[in-house]
Amino acid sequence: MNPLASRAYTYWFIVPAGIIYFVFFLFPTLMSFFFSMTWWSLTDWKFIGFDNFKMFLTEESLNIGFRNTIIYAVVTCSLKVILGLMLGVFLSSKLRTVGFIRSMVFFPSLLSTIAVGMAFMGMMHPSKGLINLTLKAIGIVGPDWLGDTRIALLSVALVDVWKGVGIATVIFIAGIMSIPRDYYEALMIDGGNAFQRFWNITLPLSRPAMNSVIILSFIGGLRSFDLIWAMTKGGPGFSTDLIASIIYKQYQAGFYGLSTAGNVILFLLVSALAFPLYVYLNRKEVNL
Incomplete structure (x- = not known):
């Protein structure tokens, strides 16, 4: 067969995946950028330039939402990495x-996020919830987990960690199990203890798994919405509002162009934070 014909023949196998990618990802993304610069409804639209972006960036709650989003992403990512690594080593x-x-x-990790949020909303009730009733039984007065503006965001973040640490653990287990046993045997011959095995072998050589957990957890934290909405709807006040929940509230109010601009800003924010982090982590990776 002619080499050029053979190459063209192989490219035809990419066409179905390319069409699916264009229809369900690339085209909607491009249309989002376009509609973010319009006033639109289900039946009409009007081009207004960057007015939506200016309006979104002057939202009173945006500063709080941006701060909460960063805090939420950092807290959930850090805890998933630490607990996932500990459980990965143990398991x-x-x-x-x-x-x-x-x-x-x-x-x-298999449970519905909405179901988890509703269940923990009941368990964290200040007077009737299982958590505070248990604390009361041992003489401790439990706080209002979701009603106190000082701890509401942390409370939801801990539920997020409980739900998502299983995936982080599986990734760490896969990374740790792929480390050659020869390294551990050599260290044991030299008299190394359990901590030295972890510090000198497991930790550096499980870096690829750790990098995956960091990137996935951090991006997930930045984009988080469903658990927050199920448990607090951004309250009390704006104390648990994230950028995604602010965007959803704008959709509810009928400001479709404004909320589309918010989605574009969130996309750019995630890209601006995640891509440099990905490059940095890959540079630190240890190859076997």
Whole structure:
């Protein structure tokens, strides 16, 4: 077969995936950029330039939403990395019940986010919730987890960590199990203890898994919406409002062009923060 014909033949296999990618991702993305510069409804639209962006960036609650989004992303990402690594190391050992414990750790990741939010909203009720009733039984007065502006955002972040740490743990287990056993055997021959095995072998050589967890958790935190909306709807006040919840409130109010501009800004924000982080983490990666 002619080399050029052979190459063209192989490219035809990419066409179906390319069409799907264009129709469901690239085209909607381009249309979002366009409609972000319009006033639009379901039946009409009018081009207004960058007015939506100017209006969105002058929102009174945007500064609070931006700060909350960064705090939420950093807290959830950090805890998922730390707890996921600890659980990954523990569940990579030869335990008799390791399979059962792994399934229990991963199980919350399979649950609906809305269902988890509603369940924890009830459990965190200040007077009737299971958490405060348990604390009361041991003589501790529990706080208003979702009604106190000082801790409401942290309360939702902890629920997010509980739900998502299972995926982080699975990634860490895969990374740790891929480390050659020869390294551990060599360190044991030299008299290395458990901490030295972790610090000198497991931690540096599981960096690819850690990088994946950091990137996925950080982006997920920046884009988070469903759990916040299910538990607090951004309240009390604006104390748990994230950029995504502000955008949704604008959709609810009928400001479709304004909310589309907010989505574009959120997309640019995530890209501006995640891409440099990805490049930095890859430079620090240790190759086996």
